[in-house]
Amino acid sequence: MALKRWTVAKNVKTQNLKIWVKTSALRVEFMYYDDCGLCRLRPCRTYSGIGVNYHKRDICPKLLFSVQETLDFFTSFRMPMENMISVWKMSCGVLVFLLLVSTRILAIFAVTYSGDLAALNALKASWKNLPPNWVGGDPCGSKWDGINCTDTRVTSLMLAGTGVEGSEFSDISSLTGLQLLDLSNNVGLKGVLPSSIGNLKNLTVLILIGCSFFGPIPDSIGSLQQLVYISLNSNSFSGSIPPSIGSLSQLSWLDLSMNKLNGTIPVSTETTPGLDMLVRARHFHFSNNQLSGSIPDQLFSSDMNLVHAIFDNNKLTGNLPFSLGYVQKLAVVRFDWNSLDGPIPPNLHNLTSLNELYLSNNNFNGNIPNLTGMNSLYYVDLSNNSFNASGVPEWFSGLQSLTTLMMENTRLQGQIPVDIFRLPQLETVVLSNNNLSGILDIGNSYSSNLTVNLQNNSITDFQQKSDYNLQLTLVGNPVCNTNGANAKFCSVQRRSNDLLPSNRCGVMSCSSDEVLSPNCQCSHPYTGTLHFYSFSFTDLQNSTYYRILNGSLMTAFLSSGIPVDSVNLSSPMIDINLQFQLQIFPSGQDSFNRTSIADMGFLLNRQPFEIEYFGPFFFIDEQYCCLPGSKNSSHVGIIVGVAVGCLILVLLIVLAGLYALHQRKKAKRAIGMSNPFASWNPEKESGSVPQLQGAKWFSFEDLKKCTNNFSESNCIGSGGYGKVYKGTVASAQVVAIKRAQQGSMQGATEFKTEIELLSRIHHKNVVSLVGFCYEQGEQMLVYEYISNGTLRDCLSGKSGFWLDWNKRLRVALDAARGLSYLHELTDPPIIHRDIKSTNILLDNNLNAKVADFGLSKLLGDTGKGYVTTQVKGTLGYMDPEYYMTQQLTEKSDVYSFGVVLLELMTAKAPIQHGKHIVRLVQEAMGNTKEPPNFDQIIDPTLESGSKLGGLGKFVDLAMSCVRESAADRPKMGEVVRQIENIIELAALDRKTEKRFSSSSFDETIDESPLHSYAAEGFDVSYGSFPFRVQRQ
Secondary structure, three states, rough: EEEEEEEOOOOOOOOOOEEEEEEEEOOOEEEEEOOOOOOOOEEEEEOOOOOOOOEEEEOOOOOOHHHHHHHHHHOOOOOOOOOOHHHHHHHHHHHHHHHHHHHHHHHHHHOOHHHHHHHHHHHHHHOOOOOOOOOOOOHHHHOOOEEEEOEEEEEEEOOOOOOEEEEEOOOHHOOHHHEEEEEOOOEEEEOOOOHHHHOOOOOOEOOOOOEEHHHHHHHHHHHHHOOOEEEEEEEEEEEEEOHHHHHHOOOOOEEEEOOOEEEEOOOOOOOOOOOOOOOOOOOOEEEOOOOEEOHHHOOOOOOOOOOOOOOOOOOOEEEOOHHHHHOOOOOEEOOOOOOOEEEOHHHHHHHHOOEEEEEEEEEEEEOOOOOOOOOOOOEOOOOOOOOOOEOOHHHHHHHHOOOOEEEEOEEEEOOOOOHHOOOOOOOEEEEOOEEEEEEEEEOOOOOOOOOEEOOEEEEEEEOOOOOOOOOOOOOOOHHOOOOOOHHHHHOOOOOOOOOOOOOOOOOOOOOOOOOOOOOOOOOEEEEEEEEOOOOOOOOOOOOHHHHHHHHHHHHHHHHHHOOOOEEEEEEEEEEOOOEEEEEEEOOOOOOOOHHHEEEEEEHHHHHOOOOOOOOOOEEEEEEOOOOOOOOOOEEEEEEEHHHHHHHHHHHHHHHHHHHHHHHHHHHHHHHHHHHOOOOHOOOOOOEEEEOOOOEEEEHHHHHHOOOOOOHHEEEEOOOOOEEEEEEEEOOOOOOOEEEEEOOOOHHHHHHHHHHHHOOOOOOOOOOEEEEEEEEEEEEEEEOOOOOEEEEEEEEHHHOOOOHHHHHHHHHHHHHHHHHHHHHHOOOOOOEOOOOOHEEEEOOOOOOOOEOOOOEEEEHHHHHHOEEEEOOOOOOOOOHHHHHHHEOOHHHHHHHHHHHHHHHHHOOOEEEEEEEEEHHHHHHHOOOOOOOOOOOOOOOOOOOOOOOOOOOHHHHHHHHHHHOOOHHHOOOHHHHHHHHHHHHHHHHOHHHHHHHHHHHHOOOOOOOOOOHHOOOOOOOOOOOOOOEEEOOO
């Protein structure tokens, strides 16, 4: 091998730096040494190969030249030109040498501890969707997104809501300097939390909200002695609560809600710690788990600083502990929706700082507790318990701060004192389903916007005063048996649906992928749902609360330096928690960067601020659409960029011919992909497509003609996809044509795939695809026309005909069979993703058909048994597990179908008066051993519940479909079999099933009353207005 030698000394702080370059056909080898005061002419490095490997020998301990001097050094290089091959070899060698030397320079300058760098590099290798600027060898010096450092150590890893995916977490345990860890709202993070997390001895904040973790919480978490804040809610953790958590003496916030934890509440023994040792803790959040057993009296003590004790929606039994009354700082107590019994402790009134008390839906007995002196109480709910029969307690009228009093089904009797209604802050009083009697006197001093629900009592008269403007419901009382001045109170009173501040932007509009902010700017908001564990009001029409919430959020964002223009709150709903849809709009740009998303997630989950009238909350986001790539501003990026640029330039010269050939082939492929329909070759005469099973290809002119140029008179509906037109095609068939609007169109390949999917669906209970149109920039789907509209229209009275109980059972069976076909008889199975009463259509014979497959997905496409997606479906019908997992399964459709079954029974919307229909039926079922009475919630147009054949089993089936856990729900095939059994039980023989009386079409609807569906918005009225059908 020939050996070349160059000697350079220009601008280099060494007496003599020498470099040898040895070339061969397969590799380039460099060796240099320097002569300095420290190295004394020792060889410092030898590098061999072109980026293959290198070995170090006697590394020089002192930096001998700067970056600029290195560049000067290479600009002074002079290389002999022997031939093109040698130039190519040597240019590659120079580039490799440049990379290696610059890497060594940066390694000397680097500020990141090597162990932390190794851990982060391991994460890079195993996780997906990490920030794009995670490159180079210095996370601290290069300021990697989501990484913060103190000196050389990584002290925080904050990647909330950035779409990170992975299942390996042991590498994080090597970041032993970590103090803050927030990976919340990344549903792609799944797996078991490793016990090695106990190595993070410096950790103070651990937030894993809204991920997909499962398995037990590791006992090693108890070794993290610096922890102040733990929030693991909205995952699928199972097993028991680790007793070792009781060792975390610094802990202030403990949130394990919305998991699958079971077992008893751990308290300390002589050998093990327990939660009673957490005397500094201010927040215990354990709602929506499967905790069982009694609440240990040892759990609470006077030494505790507890502010929130939230244990609702578990399986706790036994008494409420007497020791609860010792925790003087308590502001919120939630033990509702358990199976607690016995009397409520008499010392509860010692909690003089308490704002909210939720004890409803248990089996408490004895006397109604005396809450005298609890002057800070805003919200009291003792509904659905088995207290001793008694009159209305006198202490009611002494709670001057009270906004909400809920004592439904608590065996109250006698007359209601007028003093109750004089409380200055009172907004809602619900005393329904009791035995209150006598003459109702509300007086003239009640607060504005007062809502009173006294349904199903024994009130005989109402002493009216002039100009009443309260919302009063007396349905089910003797006073409503006679017509007169009180008639207006014998129906559900409804308020305006103008809940939240209206848009001030007039007719402004944005592009299809942007949203108009309250400040009239078009941008991409960060969106999600706020879930409040507690709240001190129920008047969802009071804009004061929204202004306070809006202002508190904006103050928090701006004081934290997050560029937020405005926030928008919508869709309030009271179910287990109070929920709002939240949109956060960026300021000065059309989208947020990763850092802002992570900062907002951390702020919302860490909650360093309090909001008046609102309790603690958590935030579940929707994966952000528009995360931009981050620029890498580090010096390694500059040097590597220059080097790679030079290399690419050389490669382009050498490979120009190959590149041109590649481009020509690519162009040919692009032409083929631009029209994926070309291979179908439809027949010109009939429009039939051999590759499809019965679907035709319609021309744009054909559909334009049959819809009278898409006239408004032919328009029969509209939605997010676009408008739907009625028309008659050449074959004289009446069809419904869905015309996609701009912004909802798919790519050509996706549209073709959907047509292939729809064309092979053939079932009598599924709407059939007749054909499609794909030309002139249009995408249209042509379906068979179903004449009698939607099930929702029928239940709401808009269709002009009425369904009796037998026909409703038949509709349920038809829809179940259609959905079962999609799940179990198509290959691969299909998830509908938007089952609701408006997507169930009724034909001329009132046979039901499942419709609208614009959102459907092939289950087999994923290979996982679920579909991970942006938010789909409709509020009120969506699977609760979707909010935690962002994954839709066949069981998600089962949940939605269960809601439809409840609609068939009640004729109520899924969410009405701010309450979910599932919760409404649960309350009607109650926790007592007595048979439930559904008369108060059944559609008033039907007969009494006792006369509806199979009603009990129908309700049982519906409630099994809407169970919280998807694993506990039946499959659609089983649902079909159960409905068939219910029909058999109701004595509906085949002849009865097929018979349909045309007289149903002649029924007219009394226009005076409002039906349950008439108000789509939210209010806090309760019950439903009687909907009467006059039969001729």
